[in-house]
Amino acid sequence: MTEHGETQIGERGPRWRRWPRPTAADALVIAMVLLVALPVVVNGIQALRHGWVPEGDNASIGIRAWDTFTRHPPLLGQRSTVWLAIPGEDVFHPGPALFWTLALPVRLFGPSGQGLVIGTVIINVVSIVLAAVFARRRGGTAGALGALALLAVLVWSFGDTVPHDPWNPHVSLFPLTALLFLVWSVLDDDLVALPYALVVASFVAQSHLSFIPIVGLLGVVTLAVVAARLWQARRADGIPRRTWTILAITGVLAAAGWAPVIVQQLTSSRPNLSAMLRVAQSSKVHNHGLGYGADRLFAAIAWRPYWLRNAPIGLELSVRPSTRAMVAAIVVLTVLVACLALALRQRRRTLAALLVTTLTLLVGSTVAAANIPIGFSGLATYNHRMWWPAGMLVWLALGWSAATWVAPRLRRGGAMPARAASALAVGVVLISGAAALRHDSLGDEHGSGNFAVIRALDGPMLRALPPGGRYLVHAPDDIGFFVEAGLVGSLVLHGHGVRTPAYAKEWGASRAYRGEPVTGTLVLLDGARAGQPLPGFRLIATFDPTQHRRELRGMNGGINGEILRTALYLAPGAVTQVRP
Numbered sequence: 001m002t003e004h005g006e007t008q009i010g011e012r013g014p015r016w017r018r019w020p021r022p023t024a025a026d027a028l029v030i031a032m033v034l035l036v037a038l039p040v041v042v043n044g045i046q047a048l049r050h051g052w053v054p055e056g057d058n059a060s061i062g063i064r065a066w067d068t069f070t071r072h073p074p075l076l077g078q079r080s081t082v083w084l085a086i087p088g089e090d091v092f093h094p095g096p097a098l099f100w101t102l103a104l105p106v107r108l109f110g111p112s113g114q115g116l117v118i119g120t121v122i123i124n125v126v127s128i129v130l131a132a133v134f135a136r137r138r139g140g141t142a143g144a145l146g147a148l149a150l151l152a153v154l155v156w157s158f159g160d161t162v163p164h165d166p167w168n169p170h171v172s173l174f175p176l177t178a179l180l181f182l183v184w185s186v187l188d189d190d191l192v193a194l195p196y197a198l199v200v201a202s203f204v205a206q207s208h209l210s211f212i213p214i215v216g217l218l219g220v221v222t223l224a225v226v227a228a229r230l231w232q233a234r235r236a237d238g239i240p241r242r243t244w245t246i247l248a249i250t251g252v253l254a255a256a257g258w259a260p261v262i263v264q265q266l267t268s269s270r271p272n273l274s275a276m277l278r279v280a281q282s283s284k285v286h287n288h289g290l291g292y293g294a295d296r297l298f299a300a301i302a303w304r305p306y307w308l309r310n311a312p313i314g315l316e317l318s319v320r321p322s323t324r325a326m327v328a329a330i331v332v333l334t335v336l337v338a339c340l341a342l343a344l345r346q347r348r349r350t351l352a353a354l355l356v357t358t359l360t361l362l363v364g365s366t367v368a369a370a371n372i373p374i375g376f377s378g379l380a381t382y383n384h385r386m387w388w389p390a391g392m393l394v395w396l397a398l399g400w401s402a403a404t405w406v407a408p409r410l411r412r413g414g415a416m417p418a419r420a421a422s423a424l425a426v427g428v429v430l431i432s433g434a435a436a437l438r439h440d441s442l443g444d445e446h447g448s449g450n451f452a453v454i455r456a457l458d459g460p461m462l463r464a465l466p467p468g469g470r471y472l473v474h475a476p477d478d479i480g481f482f483v484e485a486g487l488v489g490s491l492v493l494h495g496h497g498v499r500t501p502a503y504a505k506e507w508g509a510s511r512a513y514r515g516e517p518v519t520g521t522l523v524l525l526d527g528a529r530a531g532q533p534l535p536g537f538r539l540i541a542t543f544d545p546t547q548h549r550r551e552l553r554g555m556n557g558g559i560n561g562e563i564l565r566t567a568l569y570l571a572p573g574a575v576t577q578v579r580p
Contacts, residue, residue, distance in 0.1 A: 025141040028422075032148045033132045034431050037125045037438035039155050042176075043163040044121035052164065053458075054113045055450045056482035059489035060506045061098065061166050062116050066492055068096070068103035072510040075264035076272055077206055078168050079505050081277050082373075089282075090505060091275045095206030095261045098168055106493075113489075116166040124163060127174035128155075130200070131133060131181040134193055134329055138185060138350055139400070145425035151177070152393045152432035157307050160439035162385075168207040169382040175200050176211065177389040180357055183218050187225050187353035191243060195250045197222065202257040209276070210383055213371065216365035221360050292368030295320050297362060298329035300387035307391030311487045317384060318345075331392065333362075339401040351404050358397040365390050449563040453543045454486035457568045460541035461487060461522070462494060464570060469519035470497030475579040476523065483566065501576065513574075521575040522568060528568035534578070537569035 054062045057078060064074045077093030105119030128151060135147035154177065155163065164171045179200045185193035205215040233239050265271040277286060296317070300306050302325035323331070340355040365386045372383050403421070465471070471491065474482050481503065488507060491498050497518075504512035523537060531542050543566045 003446075010123075023141075026136075029132065029136055029141055029148070032145060032426065033129060035429050035433050036132075036148050036152045036155060037128050038230045039433055039439075040124050040163040041121055041127070041373050042437055043160065043439060044117045048114055048117055049162040049378075051451050051455060052113060052117060053451050053454050053486060054116055054166075054489050055454055055486040057168070057485075057506075058113075058116060059482075059485035060167055060503075061102065061168065062106055062113065062489045063492050063507050064096070064099040065102040065106040065119075065509075066115070067508055068100050069107060072508055073260075074099045074508065075088060075260040075268075077208075080209055082209075082285070089275065089279060090270065090274050091279050093168060093208050094272070095202070095214070095258065097203045097206040097257065098166075098171060101203065102166060110493075117412065120164055120166045120171050123171060124174040127178035127200075130178040130196060134181045134185045137190060137192075138181075138188060138354075140402075140423060143400070145422050145429075146403070147181070147396060148393050149425040149428035149432075150200040150396050150399075152429040152436075154307060154388060156432045156436040157309065158385075167382075169210065169385065172207045172211055173385055173389065176204050176214070176386065177392070179204060179215070179218070180361060180389060180393050183222050183360075184354050184357040186222050187356055188350050189229065191226075191246050194226070195245055195253055198250050200256065202254070206257075206261070210368050210372065210388070211386065213367040214361060214386060216358055217364040217367070218357070220537070221356065233478075234279075255383050276346045287371045288369065288374055290370045291490055292372075293366040293368075296369040296387065297366045298326045300329075300365075300391050301332050301362070301394050302326070302328040305387075305389040305391040305394075306384070317381075332398075335401075336394070336397060339397070343401075343404075348404060348494075351400060354397050354400055358393050361393055363391050374513050389523070441479070449488065450482045453483050453563060454490075455568065456543040457483070457487060457541040458490050461568055462490065464540040465491075466519070467498065468495060470499065470517075472499045472501070472513055472518045472521045473572050474501050474521075474523060474578075487522070487524075487568070513576075515574075518574045520573065522572045523571075523575075523578050524566065524568055526564045526566045528565075530565040534569050536575060537578075538568060540570045541568040542566070 020087075060078065067074055074096040077095055077098065080093055082089065082091040101123065102116060102119040105122065106115035108117035109118050131151060132144055132148055136144035139146070140285070158173065162173055165171065179197060182193045182197035182200060186197055198509045201219060202214050204211050228400050230239060230243070233243070261273070265273045299316075299321040302321060332400065336359060338353060340352060340359065343352040343355060365567075369384065369388060473488055473491070485506070488500070492507075498507065498511050499513040499516070499518055500507060500511055501513045502576075521537075523534070525534070531539065533539075545563050547564060
C-alpha cells in the first residue's frame with residue numbers, strides 16, 4: 001500500500017487481507033454509516049405509519065415469500081412482462097432469492113405487510129453497510145467518507161418509494177450498489193469480498209431480468225481476474241490454504257443460491273431458463289437497440305445526470321440527449337479511460353480496479369438499456385434505475401482519481417486536502433440525509449390510492465370469513481390486479497386457502513383452480529356495478545372514494561388512472577360464472 005491507501009500492482013497472486021483493527025477514526029465512519037442509513041429506516045417506518053399495504057406485485061412477493069416455508073416453495077422469481085410482447089410465452093425472473101430473503105421477516109412480523117417493508121429496509125441497510133465497509137478497506141477513513149457522501153446523495157435521489165418498496169426492480173438497487181464496491185474489492189485482490197459478491201450478485205440477477213447483462217458482465221470480468229491471479233500464484237509459490245478456503249466457501253454459496261433455478265430447469269415441464277433463451281432469440285421481440293442504450297448512457301453521465309434528480313424521468317427517456325450533453329459525456333468517458341491507462345502504467349491497483357468496475361458497469365448498463373423491449377416498458381423509470389448507481393460510481397471514480405494524483409500535490413503545497421475533504425463529505429452526508437428525511441415516504445409508482453381501497457375492504461372481509469377456509473377469488477371484469485392481489489395476500493397471510501382462475505402464475509401453481517371444493521367465492525366489482533345486488537352473493541365490504549377524499553389526497557390513481565367505488569361479494573361454494 002502507498003501512503004494514500006493505493007495498492008501497487010506487482011505482488012504475486014491473490015492475498016487474504018485481515019480485517020483492520022478498529023481505530024478512533026472508525027467511530028466517525030460508523031456515525032456516517034448510521035446517518036446514511038437513517039433515512040432508509042425512517043422511510044420504512046413512515047410508510048407503515050401512513051398506511052402502506054401490499055398491492056399487486058408486492059402482494060405477490062409477500063405470498064411467494066410466505067410459501068418459502070411450505071410444501072410449495074418458490075423456485076422462480078416474479079412473472080416477467082415479456083408475455084405482453086410474446087403472448088403465450090411465460091418467462092419468470094430467474095430465481096427466488098428475493099422470496100427466500102424476505103421469508104423470515106414476513107413470517108416474523110405478521111400478515112399486515114410489515115414483514116415486507118421491514119425485510120426491504122434490512123436489505124437496503126445491509127447493502128449500505130457492505131459498501132461502506134469495503135470502501136473503508138480500499139481507501140481508509142477518507143475513502144469511506146467520500147463513498148458515504150455519494151451514497152447519501154444516492155439515497156436521496158432514489159426518492160420516497162425505493163427505500164421501503166419490496167418490488168423486485170426496486171429492492172435490487174441498493175444491493176446492486178453494494179455489489180459495485182464488492183467487485184471493486186475483488187479486482188483489488190481483496191478475496192474476503194468474493195463470497196459477499198457472489199451472494200449479492202445472485203440476489204440481484206435472480207430478482208430482475210434487466211440486471212442480468214450488468215451482473216453477468218461484472219461476473220465475467222471478476223472471474224477472469226481471479227482466475228488469472230490464481231494461475232499466477234500457482235506458478236509462483238502455490239495457492240495459499242486460506243485462498244482455497246475462501247474459494248470453497250464461495251463455491252458452496254453459489255451451489256446453494258442457484259440450486260432452485262437448476263432444479264426448476266431440470267424437473268419442470270416448462271423450464272424457465274429455456275424460455276428465457278427462446279425469448280432472447282425470438283424475432284417477435286423488438287428491442288430499442290444500442291443507439292438507444294448509448295443515448296441513455298450519455299444522458300446518465302453528462303451534466304444533470306439521472307442520479308442527481310429526485311423525480312422519475314418518465315417520457316424524457318424517449319428523447320435523445322442534446323449535442324452538448326453527448327460531448328460532455330464523451331469527455332467523461334475519455335477521462336475515465338485515460339485515468340485507467342495512467343493507473344495501469346503507474347501500477348496503482350486500487351484505482352485501476354475502481355475504473356475497470358466503473359467502465360464495466362457502464363457497458364453492462366448500456367447493453368441492458370439496449371435490450372429493453374420497445375413499448376411502454378421502455379419508458380418506465382424502473383427499467384432504467386441502474387443508471388443511478390452507475391452515475392454515482394462515475395463520480396466516485398473521478399473523485400478517487402483526483403485524490404490519487406491531485407491531493408499529494410496540494411499537500412506538498414501546504415494545503416490540507418484530507419481534512420477539508422472529510423469535512424465536505426460529512427457536510428454532504430448531513431445535507432443529503434436531511435433532504436431524504438423530508439420525503440413524503442408514501443409515494444408509490446404502482447398507485448398508492450389502492451392502499452386505501454385494500455384497507456377498506458380487508459378488515460370486513462376477514463371478519464366475514466370463518467377461519468381456515470378455502471376461497472375462489474376472481475374479478476370477472478378484470479378491475480385490476482393490484483387490489484385483488486392485495487386482498488389475496490391478506491387471505492394467505494391470515495391462514496386461508498386461495499384458488500384463482502386467473503393469477504396462479506403470479507401466486508403459485510398450487511393456487512390454480514381445478515374444480516376442487518371451496519368454502520366460498522369472493523368477487524370484486526367496481527364502478528357503477530359496485531354495491532348493486534349480485535345474484536347468489538352477499539355484499540361484505542365496500543369502498544367509496546367520496547368518503548375517503550382526505551385519505552386519497554396526494555395519492556395517484558394507479559394503473560387505471562383513477563380510484564373507483566369498489567365492492568367485495570361472498571357466495572358459498574364455487575361460482576365460476578359471474579354476471580353482474
